[in-house]
Amino acid sequence: xxxxxxxxxxxxxxxxxxxxxxxxxxxxxxxxxxxxxxxxxxxxxxxxxxxxxxxxxxxxxxxxxxxxxxxxxxxxxxxxxxxxxxxxxxxxxxxxxxxxxxxxxxxxxxxxxxxxxxxxxxxxxxxxxxxxxxxxxxxxxxxxxxxxxxxxxxxxxxxxxxxxxxxxxxxxxxxxxxxxxxxxxxxxxxxxxxxxxxxxxxxxxxxxxxxxxxxxxxxxxxxxxxxxxxxxxxxxxxxxxxxxxxxxxxxxxxxxxxxxxxxxxxxxxxxxxxxxxxxxxxxxxxxxxxxxxxxxxxxxxxxxxxxxxxxxxxxxxxxxxxxxxxxxxxxxxxxxxxxxxxxxxxxxxxxxxxxxxxxxxxxx
Amino acid sequence: xxxxxxxxxxxxxxxxxxxxxxxxxxxxxxxxxxxxxxxxxxxxxxxxxxxxxxxxxxxxxxxxxxxxxxxxxxxxxxxxxxxxxxxxxxxxxxxxxxxxxxxxxxxxxxxxxxxxxxxxxxxxxxxxxxxxxxxxxxxxxxxxxxxxxxxxxxxxxxxxxxxxxxxxxxxxxxxxxxxxxxxxxxxxxxxxxxxxxxxxxxxxxxxxxxxxxxxxxxxxxx
Numbered sequence: 001x002x003x004x005x006x007x008x009x010x011x012x013x014x015x016x017x018x019x020x021x022x023x024x025x026x027x028x029x030x031x032x033x034x035x036x037x038x039x040x041x042x043x044x045x046x047x048x049x050x051x052x053x054x055x056x057x058x059x060x061x062x063x064x065x066x067x068x069x070x071x072x073x074x075x076x077x078x079x080x081x082x083x084x085x086x087x088x089x090x091x092x093x094x095x096x097x098x099x100x101x102x103x104x105x106x107x108x109x110x111x112x113x114x115x116x117x118x119x120x121x122x123x124x125x126x127x128x129x130x131x132x133x134x135x136x137x138x139x140x141x142x143x144x145x146x147x148x149x150x151x152x153x154x155x156x157x158x159x160x161x162x163x164x165x166x167x168x169x170x171x172x173x174x175x176x177x178x179x180x181x182x183x184x185x186x187x188x189x190x191x192x193x194x195x196x197x198x199x200x201x202x203x204x205x206x207x208x209x210x211x212x213x214x215x216x217x218x219x220x221x222x223x224x225x226x227x228x229x230x231x232x233x234x235x236x237x238x239x240x241x242x243x244x245x246x247x248x249x250x251x252x253x254x255x256x257x258x259x260x261x262x263x264x265x266x267x268x269x270x271x272x273x274x275x276x277x278x279x280x281x282x283x284x285x286x287x288x289x290x291x292x293x294x295x296x297x298x299x300x301x302x303x304x305x306x307x308x309x310x311x312x313x314x315x316x317x318x319x320x321x322x323x324x325x326x327x328x329x330x331x332x333x334x335x336x337x338x339x340x341x342x343x344x345x346x347x348x349x350x351x352x353x354x355x356x357x358x359x360x361x362x363x364x
Numbered sequence: 365x366x367x368x369x370x371x372x373x374x375x376x377x378x379x380x381x382x383x384x385x386x387x388x389x390x391x392x393x394x395x396x397x398x399x400x401x402x403x404x405x406x407x408x409x410x411x412x413x414x415x416x417x418x419x420x421x422x423x424x425x426x427x428x429x430x431x432x433x434x435x436x437x438x439x440x441x442x443x444x445x446x447x448x449x450x451x452x453x454x455x456x457x458x459x460x461x462x463x464x465x466x467x468x469x470x471x472x473x474x475x476x477x478x479x480x481x482x483x484x485x486x487x488x489x490x491x492x493x494x495x496x497x498x499x500x501x502x503x504x505x506x507x508x509x510x511x512x513x514x515x516x517x518x519x520x521x522x523x524x525x526x527x528x529x530x531x532x533x534x535x536x537x538x539x540x541x542x543x544x545x546x547x548x549x550x551x552x553x554x555x556x557x558x559x560x561x562x563x564x565x566x567x568x569x570x571x572x573x574x575x576x577x578x579x580x581x582x583x584x585x586x
Contacts, residue, residue, distance in 0.1 A: 101470075101471055101472070101473055101498045102470060102471065102498055102500070103470070103471045105471060105524070106471070106472070106473055106522070108473035108497065168434055168438065168479070171430075171431050171434045171435060171438075172434070172435055172438055174431060174435075175384055175386075175431075175435045176386055176435075215430060215476075215477075215552070216552040217569070217570070218423075218429055218430065218570075219429050219430065220429065220430045220431060220476075221429055221430070221431040222428065222429040222431055222432060223429075225429075225431055303523070304523055304552070304553055308523045308524070309523070341522055341523050341524040342524045343523075343524045344523075344524075
């Protein structure tokens with residue numbers, strides 16, 4: 001069975017030859033890539049993905065040619081085009097500022113453009129600029145016949161809104177500045193619809209929407225606030241994607257952490273693949289039981305416990321457990337629940353994939 | 365117009381706060397102090413803090429979420445700064461339950477949790493010194509020497525940075541000041557078991573838990 005058939009069977013809730021495999025929402029970090037190359041003694045990253053049995057290839061929205069001219073390719077931890085403002089200070093296309101940690105392994109926002117600029121005079125980047133999709137177009141052309149192409153549409157409505165406005169400020173706005181929030185989210189919705197349509201035009205298979213609403217044991221915003229501001233807009237976005245593609249793409253939704261109170265609604269508005277179902281936050285077996293007939297579980301392998309701290313045996317046990325509890329009738333795609341962090345034993349990551357290829361086989 | 369009893373006025377403030385009626389709550393507080401002659405400290409102790417206790421309880425029970433915790437914490441601070449503090453004498457502001465130094469450990473930038481712990485501790489009556497994010501052990505040591513806190517609190521979300529918590533505890537040992545201060549830890553990657561392993565004095569699952577633990581460590585609550 002080829003990569004594409006395997007994945008499509010699984011998301012249509014039929015049993016393929018084996019459980020499909022993918023990377024996390026964010027692909028491997030540069031430090032993990034170096035580890036994989038060394039451990040496997042392979043240089044070609046494409047060959048490594050093939051060896052690990054990864055059935056998907058990821059395309060993302062790039063920056064515009066115009067921005068690229070003003071930007072530098074910022075190394076770790078950014079690995080993207082950013083305008084350099086100072087030794088450790090960068091600006092993205094939206095005007096948000098970033099700073100790296102002392103060990104240059106992670107970064108954070110230090111300035112949010114809509115903290116001071118009026119929303120009416122604030123210009124968004126152009127979502128239709130073809131240069132943003134040049135790289136994606138190439139990948140679809142080269143790999144689209146062999147692999148399933150997932151298109152990452154960038155930050156979701158909530159995340160982009162707080163990146164622009166500031167986290168606590170946006171939290172406050174949700175209760176005390178409703179007109180501003182509606183205006184901002186409507187503009188972001190329009191932007192997202194246009195980005196998604198551009199990807200559909202390229203012929204991608206999956207549109208990935210990503211918005212972290214979850215935390216370890218609870219949600220960042222209440223389900224009521226989610227229903228008031230985000231659900232109707234996500235519903236519109238998914239409707240636009242579905243109708244524009246004539247039902248030709250699958251809808252993938254990512255949120256870290258615990259989001260159980262909104263899964264019913266997510267299913268209702270058309271989410272078909274849910275990622276990452278962090279096993280420390282939501283029990284994948286329960287999610288399968290409750291929504292498994294409509295929802296494909298994507299992810300589910302622990303990056304807070306098993307991959308970083310477990311033994312190879314622990315990794316195998318988790319793969320087995322997941323397949324037994326969540327693999328029935330397809331609807332399961334295994335991946336690390338988040339990009340494995342620096343220091344994660346490479347043999348654990350490799351074992352997750354190679355063991356799943358061997359063990360997660362559907363009997364005919 | 366029927367005038368309300370003191371108890372009823374305070375109850376009205378509390379309820380309006382819990383309904384997220386921002387403007388009217390502020391107005392009720394102003395009226396209670398200016399027109400009804402209620403002591404500002406009494407408004408804090410009998411209306412605002414009880415309201416925040418209920419927010420915390422609802423958060424623990426899953427009825428309220430982080431957004432409500434942040435908004436009410438912010439609003440509490442706003443009422444304090446705009447309405448209550450201008451009416452208080454200096455001596456009245458200085459009463460503190462204890463001093464807590466907080467920071468997200470080296471290599472980690474995640475501070476949503478730490479910030480909410482800060483707000484909740486302040487509301488409970490602690491003085492909080494926030495060292496920010498990506499805080500190396502030396503900074504924690506420096507702060508302990510400078511502020512002589514009762515407690516230091518460390519936060520980490522990443523599995524790759526929780527080891528820094530141990531480094532801070534080791535540094536406290538090396539400086540010979542480990543017994544001068546209680547250490548509490550929290551954050552998504554931290555577990556109670558891990559906290560015990562590294563010799564922390566307490567582990568908090570969330571901000572509400574953190575306040576309880578700080579009170580317990582200082583013998584203010586059993």
